[in-house]
Amino acid sequence: MAKIENIRNFSIIAHIDHGKSTLADRMLQQTQTISNRQMKNQVLDSMDLERERGITIKAHAIRLHYKANDKKIYKYNLIDTPGHVDFTYEVSRSLSACEGAILVVDSSQGIEAQTLSNLYLAMENNLEILPVLNKIDLPNADPERVSKELVDLLGCKPEEIMHCSAKSGIGIEELLEEIVRVFPPPEGDPDAPLQAMVFDSVFDSYRGAMPFIKVVNGTLKKGEKVKFFSTSKSYDVDEVGYMRLEAVPQESISAGDVGYLFASIKEVSDTKIGDTITTIANPTDKPIGGFVNVKPMVYAGLFPSNAEDFNQLRDSLEKLTLNDSSLVFVPETSTALGFGFRAGFLGLLHMEIVTERLQREYNQTIINTVPTVEYKVFKNDGTMELVSNPAKMPLTTEIDYIEEPFVDAQVIVPSEYVGTIMKLGTERRGEYKTTDYLSPARASLSYAFPLSEIIFDFYDKLKSSTRGYASFDYGIPFYKKSSLVKLDILVNEEEVDALSSIIHREKAYYWGKALNEKLRTLIPRQMFEVIIQAAIGNK
Structure with missing residues (x-):
């Protein structure tokens, strides 16, 4: 077995499309982890959706062997993480399995919002940062400007920044050598009681859940009895064993190693990300810190377009939750849409991915209702109710006050668009905090936004008002008191529950008016009068 000082656990962090998966591909090729025959673009992104959208959705772990200039063979565990804001918790757990992070920045685009948020996550986990400028062979690359941004951000020396091009393979060998020098080996005692952290989990239809784990202390052997702390x-x-492109079984894995285990675990929900595993024979007293039960942030109704498909939709959702434990759903009924489900998602991208996978992998045709967030409704009798479906909102007379989720957001834009962003921020009830200038040409604005204002079409508005230059990122939500009302739409004095929404009092009139105008054009003309109204309570 390799000594613990010859192990390096690291991940690659970057903004979307800065070349993270391509860099991982090049490293796999350079260390001959995969043959040229197996090589394809984004080799670690195994889902079709990941390849098409060019994003990483699930975290992956792969083992490389690298023979360094000092003639020693090093074990590199590369943990490929999702870059999108919806999967921030997955990223933070994957990062806590590492000792270092390669920060990839596109040398034509510069630092973006998610570069910063992923960098802060890595710093919270006390990781060594190795900055890398990618795409230096592009005609519009500006490595000098971007190097200066990185120096200002990290406080490093310009010569510490690696220059490479993942696509053409420039600078990859130097980068592999630098990993040995910059990243520390993991700390841990192979003889201590077992402490292993789950940082991801996938479902194998024959063998059950397969958690990916980082062994912090102790040794895990085949045939031992283990227990999960949270369940x-x-x-x-x-x-x-450990992962290459496929699983490589071993007799045991010990402190510092990253690997997987099979133990006939029936459901992925039993292998919660961030959970600690220990042995029954020699258990550890305390779990590894940082475990959180992930809660959904965005809720929407999913209804089959054909009422007979209800059971099929339920089966499809159950199969999806096997591989995606953050998706939750409960049955619900609607007078307009019939039987369906209320599903909770991590964010809008997660919702898009789930609905697309339902259509693609399970041939479901579904109708989505407008996404909403979860509100805390405090009643006059001192009780609190969580409401994620507008139809379930208590009567106005019973409510004392309502709290809604806010998020701390960061927008990075070219300086000339700062005014535009501030106008958009005010329209969306944003609370302005600060502006920092990364360079004379680029500014970073901090805001607190109500989550309900940004889940709908905020991103499209942001991109169109800044000609696509803005990048946006937000953190974990917190609750704050707001003046909210339930807006009902009535057609011929009958309430249509699928069109109800919870909205800020100031915006209710305009939103109701706009919906009515739209319905007027959508509802076909009849031989009798069709009355369309928007109402708050009895008004």
């Missing part, structure tokens, strides 16, 4: 369930380990 207190115990299992017999059938197989342990």
Whole structure:
């Protein structure tokens, strides 16, 4: 077995499309982890959706062996993380399995919002940062400007920044050598009681859930009985090993290693991300810190377009939750749409991915209702109710006050668009905090936005008002008191529950008016009068 000082665990962090997956591909090729025959673009992105959208959705872990200039063979565990804001918790757990992070920045685009948010996550986990300028062979690359931005941001020396092009393979060998020098080996005691952290989990239809784990202390052997801290369930380990492109079984994996295990675990929801595994024979007293039960942030109704497909939709959703434990759903009925489900998602991208996978992998035709967030409704009798479906909102007379989720957001734009962003921020009830200038030409604005204002079409408005130059990122939500009302739409004095929404009092009139105008054009003309109204309570 390799000594712990010859192990390097690291991940690659970057903004979307800055070349993270391509850089991973090049490293796999350079270290001959995969043959040229197996090579394809985005080799770690195994879902078709990931390849098409050019994004990473699930975290992946892969082992590389690298022979350095000092003639030693090093074990590199590369943990490929999602870059999108919806999957921030997955990223933070994947990062806590590493000791270092390669920060990839596109040398033509410069630092973007998610570069910063992922960098802050890496710094919170005390990782060593290795800055890399990618795409230096592009005709519009400006490595000098972007180097200066990185120096200002990280406080490093210009010569510490690696220059490479993942596409053409320039500078990859130097980068692999630099990893040995910059990143520290993991700390841990192979003889201590077992402490292993789950940082991702996938579902194998034959063998059950397959958690990816980082062994912090101790040694995990095949055939041992292990227990998960958060669920207190115990299992017999059938197989342990590490990942290359496919699983490589081993007799045992020990402190510092990143690997996987099979233990006939029936559901992915039993292998929660961030959970700690220990052995029953020699258990550890305390779990590894930082475990959180992930809660959905965005809710929407999913209804089959054909009422007979209800059971099929339920089966499809159940199969999806096997591989995606952050998706939650409960049955609901609507007078307009019939039987369906209320589903909770991590964010809008997560919702898009789930609905697309339902259509693509399970041939479901579905109708989505407008996405909403979860409100805390405090009643006059001192109780609190969580409301994610506008139809379930208590009567106005019973409500004392309502709290809604806010998020701290960061927008990075060219300086000439600062005014435009401030106008958009005011329209969306944003609370302005600060403006920092990354360079004379680019500014970073901090805001607190109500989550309900940004889940709908905020991103499109942001991109169109800044000619596509703005990048946007937000953090974990917190609750704050707001003046909110339930807006009902009535057609011939009958309430249409699928069109109800919870909205800020100041915006209710305009939103109701706009919806009515739209309905007027959509509802076909009849031989009798069709009355369309918007109402708040009895008004």
